[in-house]
Amino acid sequence: xxxxxxxxxxxxxxxxxxxxxxxxxxxxxxxxxxxxxxxxxxxxxxxxxxxxxxxxxxxxxxxxxxxxxxxxxxxxxxxxxxxxxxxxxxxxxxxxxxxxxxxxxxxxxxxxxxxxxxxxxxxxxxxxxxxxxxxxxxxxxxxxxxxxxxxxxxxxxxxxxxxxxxxxxxxxxxxxxxxxxxxxxxxxxxxxxxxxxxxxxxxxxxxxxxxxxxxxxxxxxxxxxxxxxxxxxxxxxxxxxxxxxxxxxxxxxxxxxxxxxxxxxxxxxxxxxxxxxxxxxxxxxxxxxxxxxxxxxxxxxxxxxxxxxxxxxxxxxxxxxxxxxxxxxxxxxxxxxxxxxxxxxxxxxxxxxxxxxxxxxxxxxxxxxxxxxxxxxxxxxxxxxxxxxxxxxxxxxxxxxxxxxxxxxxxxxxxxxxxxxxxxxxxxxxxxxxxxxxxxxxxxxxx
Amino acid sequence: xxxxxxxxxxxxxxxxxxxxxxxxxxxxxxxxxxxxxxxxxxxxxxxxxxxxxxxxxxxxxxxxxxxxxxxxxxxxxxxxxxxxxxxxxxxxxxxxxxxxxxxxxxxxxxxxxxxxxxxxxxxxxxxxxxxxxxxxxxxxxxxxxxxxxxxxxxxxxxxxxxxxxxxxxxxxxxxxxxxxxxxxxxxxxxxxxxxxxxxxxxxxxxxxxxxxxxxxxxxxxxxxxxxxxxxxxxxxxxxxxxxxxxxxxxxxxxxxxxxxxxxxxxxxxxxxxxxxxxxxxxxxxxxxxxxxxxxxxxxxxxxxxxxxxxxxxxxxxxxxxxxxxxxxxxxxxxxxxxxxxxxxxxxxxxxxxxxxxxxxxxxxxxxxxxxxxxxxxxxxxxxxxxxxxxxxxxxxxxxxxxxxxxxxxxxxxxxxxxxxxxxxxxxxxxxxxxxxxxxxxxxxxxxxxxxxxxxxxxxxxxxxxxxxxxxxxxxxxxxx
Numbered sequence: 001x002x003x004x005x006x007x008x009x010x011x012x013x014x015x016x017x018x019x020x021x022x023x024x025x026x027x028x029x030x031x032x033x034x035x036x037x038x039x040x041x042x043x044x045x046x047x048x049x050x051x052x053x054x055x056x057x058x059x060x061x062x063x064x065x066x067x068x069x070x071x072x073x074x075x076x077x078x079x080x081x082x083x084x085x086x087x088x089x090x091x092x093x094x095x096x097x098x099x100x101x102x103x104x105x106x107x108x109x110x111x112x113x114x115x116x117x118x119x120x121x122x123x124x125x126x127x128x129x130x131x132x133x134x135x136x137x138x139x140x141x142x143x144x145x146x147x148x149x150x151x152x153x154x155x156x157x158x159x160x161x162x163x164x165x166x167x168x169x170x171x172x173x174x175x176x177x178x179x180x181x182x183x184x185x186x187x188x189x190x191x192x193x194x195x196x197x198x199x200x201x202x203x204x205x206x207x208x209x210x211x212x213x214x215x216x217x218x219x220x221x222x223x224x225x226x227x228x229x230x231x232x233x234x235x236x237x238x239x240x241x242x243x244x245x246x247x248x249x250x251x252x253x254x255x256x257x258x259x260x261x262x263x264x265x266x267x268x269x270x271x272x273x274x275x276x277x278x279x280x281x282x283x284x285x286x287x288x289x290x291x292x293x294x295x296x297x298x299x300x301x302x303x304x305x306x307x308x309x310x311x312x313x314x315x316x317x318x319x320x321x322x323x324x325x326x327x328x329x330x331x332x333x334x335x336x337x338x339x340x341x342x343x344x345x346x347x348x349x350x351x352x353x354x355x356x357x358x359x360x361x362x363x364x365x366x367x368x369x370x371x372x373x374x375x376x377x378x379x380x381x382x383x384x385x386x387x388x389x390x391x392x393x394x395x396x397x398x399x400x401x402x403x404x405x406x407x408x409x410x411x412x413x414x415x416x417x418x419x420x421x422x423x424x425x426x427x428x429x430x431x432x433x434x435x436x437x438x439x440x441x442x443x444x445x446x447x
Numbered sequence: 448x449x450x451x452x453x454x455x456x457x458x459x460x461x462x463x464x465x466x467x468x469x470x471x472x473x474x475x476x477x478x479x480x481x482x483x484x485x486x487x488x489x490x491x492x493x494x495x496x497x498x499x500x501x502x503x504x505x506x507x508x509x510x511x512x513x514x515x516x517x518x519x520x521x522x523x524x525x526x527x528x529x530x531x532x533x534x535x536x537x538x539x540x541x542x543x544x545x546x547x548x549x550x551x552x553x554x555x556x557x558x559x560x561x562x563x564x565x566x567x568x569x570x571x572x573x574x575x576x577x578x579x580x581x582x583x584x585x586x587x588x589x590x591x592x593x594x595x596x597x598x599x600x601x602x603x604x605x606x607x608x609x610x611x612x613x614x615x616x617x618x619x620x621x622x623x624x625x626x627x628x629x630x631x632x633x634x635x636x637x638x639x640x641x642x643x644x645x646x647x648x649x650x651x652x653x654x655x656x657x658x659x660x661x662x663x664x665x666x667x668x669x670x671x672x673x674x675x676x677x678x679x680x681x682x683x684x685x686x687x688x689x690x691x692x693x694x695x696x697x698x699x700x701x702x703x704x705x706x707x708x709x710x711x712x713x714x715x716x717x718x719x720x721x722x723x724x725x726x727x728x729x730x731x732x733x734x735x736x737x738x739x740x741x742x743x744x745x746x747x748x749x750x751x752x753x754x755x756x757x758x759x760x761x762x763x764x765x766x767x768x769x770x771x772x773x774x775x776x777x778x779x780x781x782x783x784x785x786x787x788x789x790x791x792x793x794x795x796x797x798x799x800x801x802x803x804x805x806x807x808x809x810x811x812x813x814x815x816x817x818x819x820x821x822x823x824x825x826x827x828x829x830x831x832x833x834x835x836x837x838x839x840x841x842x843x844x845x846x847x848x849x850x851x852x853x854x855x856x857x858x859x860x861x862x863x864x865x866x867x868x869x870x871x872x873x874x875x876x877x878x879x880x881x882x883x884x885x886x887x888x889x890x891x892x893x894x895x896x897x898x899x900x901x902x903x904x905x906x907x908x909x910x911x912x913x914x915x916x917x918x919x920x921x922x923x924x925x926x927x
Contacts, residue, residue: 046531424904
């Protein structure tokens with residue numbers, strides 16, 4: 001079982017004060033999670049785990065060192081603290097390190113839902129059966145997961161920071177595979193299982209699979225695309241990873257670095273990071289115990305700035321937006337709750353407005369070919385359709401794209417009015433609408 | 448550890464498991480990283496826990512806990528059985544396992560100099576010197592160097608009588624220079640990208656890499672890339688270096704020959720495979736130059752062990768022989784589907800994960816060519832080095848890789864440098880176009896410590912032996 005939020009806080013404070021250094025910071029992450037995995041219309045993996053990790057950052061002057069353990073007895077904490085201090089002792093001075101941050105007010109909140117907490121193995125099995133039933137009734141095959149994550153996180157430092165909260169989430173995915181090359185995908189992510197309907201989710205995937213049977217070949221080329229929220233979330237995630245963090249910004253490797261205050265993409269594009277949004281999941285403070293703030297990254301198409309932590313806020317002379325990851329952090333501060341501002345079109349209206357284009361349910365295995373231009377490559381998957389004269393017509397085989405995303409976001413046709421929460425769960429998620437993009441380059445096709 | 452194993456097996460079978468195994472895994476790691484002159488992190492950690500896997504009511508259940516007390520182990524065992532019973536509600540046939548003997552054994556990986564005993568100052572000295580040397584080039588605005596060490600000790604026990612203790616040490620190092628200018632950021636790495644080279648071994652493996660000695664060249668090449676020619680968009684001959692061949696093998700042969708993918712167990716996440724069960728001994732995977740092994744006995748490889756995480760002994764198996772598919776990587780559960788016993792490919796990412804079919808050392812066997820002779824034998828094309836990006840579809844057919852650097856080949860000689868080269872293809876067509884593989888003199892095992900698969904996500908440490916190889920009629924410069 002995981003620690004209660006108060007016990008996690010007590011453990012963090014105890015370890016911080018047991019660290020013999022000029023200052024110390026402790027992050028305690030205690031989690032119980034479970035995942036029911038199904039494939040070929042039966043559950044083939046049913047797993048659960050519980051663990052509590054404690055990480056100590058010791059500070060000696062401007063030198064820091066980090067050690068972690070998943071043991072919590074006094075000896076283990078003493079050993080972990082000593083290892084962190086020893087690491088700090090060997091580190092060179094870092095003139096850009098301004099010390100651990102001070103305590104800042106954090107909204108008291110719990111993101112634990114009674115409905116999600118009650119989603120035990122039997123309920124997950126029932127949900128899996130309901131999802132599977134939608135595919136098996138059509139003679140199709142379902143695969144996917146139903147996962148719950150329940151965690152408490154506490155951050156304490158010797159300067160008075162003591163932040164702690166608990167949260168949970170439920171994530172479900174389903175891939176329905178048809179008999180003649182069709183496949184469909186649907187997913188759910190949220191913190192209130194009451195809004196999760198397994199049969200509806202399974203039905204969505206199976207319906208798409210049914211509709212995408214007998215896919216046809218299509219010549220690669222530049223097309224207008226309607227990207228469903230799941231596909232849009234991939235683009236947002238890569239923008240965040242490559243350019244919205246202060247580290248790549250400071251190093252000159254971000255598309256934001258030379259663009260602050262200038263028009264970067266279409267004026268209808270506004271991207272924020274907002275862990276406080278009621279529609280998202282995750283922590284309300286970062287791994288330095290600082291409050292997360294709604295942070296505009298691109299507003300009305302104009303580059304605004306990166307997310308920061310205490311180190312990069314000081315280094316760049318920017319406000320601390322509360323986006324530290326656990327130390328030591330090779331990525332720098334990162335946005336974990338990105339959202340693209342909604343537009344005013346329904347997905348049906350977007351499709352209706354396209355003479356000839358392609359509808360993409362989701363992408364697969366997207367990766368970076370040029371980090372500063374955000375050139376990505378990847379495949380479509382599980383529901384790719386030709387749009388002709390304002391309607392979905394022929395399902396098409398999976399296509400490979402190689403596309404400059406910033407250029408694509410400079411030619412926006414419409415933005416969806418409804419947004420979906422998409423992500424891996426466990427604290428991070430993206431709020432994404434559908435997007436109509438006027439130019440998207442497909443460079444290859446499977447089969 | 449052995450007490451916890453015994454308690455877990457007793458508790459699981461008492462609760463109704465028809466089969467149970469348990470793994471106690473204790474690990475410690477250390478990571479040091481330097482970036483652009485700054486020591487970015489000195490970090491160490493430890494982890495200890497037990498994972499209990501059972502078959503009850505004919506289905507799998509798995510529970511893991513860091514609480515190794517008698518109460519904690521009993522609770523986890525009971526939970527594993529309850530999970531299995533819940534899973535059984537959707538089962539169509541009970542899980543059946545291929546037989547394996549009961550082993551009581553120990554195995555230890557190679558390690559001459561324990562890296563955890565090396566002074567932090569000595570480790571930082573190498574990183575700082577290499578990092579600084581790369582930045583001798585003004586265009587190199589960002590540089591990084593890192594060391595990673597891992598020691599794992601694990602005990603496996605099963606209700607069938609196995610009790611196996613294994614231990615190994617892994618060491619990894621790498622450097623990267625990033626040249627930034629004119630809206631481009633171009634990396635150049637040594638000895639490989641994505642963290643460098645990783646092996647089972649100790650400090651001696653780090654010293655052998657000579658990071659500092661290679662750093663000036665890495666910096667110079669990164670700087671030169673800024674003014675290098677763009678990759679032409681054409682269909683041509685490519686010669687690909689061993690490290691990129693390793694990743695090509697990983698993505699387009701290693702993953703599609705995992706039997707759990709072929710059977711659909713990974714469909715919703717990692718994907719399936721273009722291969723089917725009846726392709727064994729008939730499917731033409733590549734040219735006659737393509738022979739691929741899965742070998743868990745290669746000394747010093749990340750893919751080596753004494754026994755997999757089901758207690759099956761390490762083996763060497765042929766996946767592709769002379770271009771024809773000959774086997775799949777399997778587990779005790781999946782192997783009977785193809786009428787075989789497990790070839791020992793089940794591994795878990797730590798105590799808190801259920802084992803999956805994972806690659807061991809999946810290698811393109813060496814050919815006969817000398818590298819210089821191969822270049823000299825090639826009239827025109829591109830030579831590509833070091834992975835920069837990878838993407839492949841869910842059936843492992845349509846791939847696209849980008850490399851850090853390339854050179855034109857003209858009239859049997861390397862010519863001008865090419866930046867941002869990439870290439871794309873369809874797996875069997877690509878391997879079918881292979882007409883030369885370099886010899887054992889150019890063959891080495893490359894560690895890949897970041898292979899993601901499964902839900903919850905597991906990261907496996909695998910490896911691939913590879914030498915430079917030549918492919919005809921390959922499309923390059925996609926989207927350039």
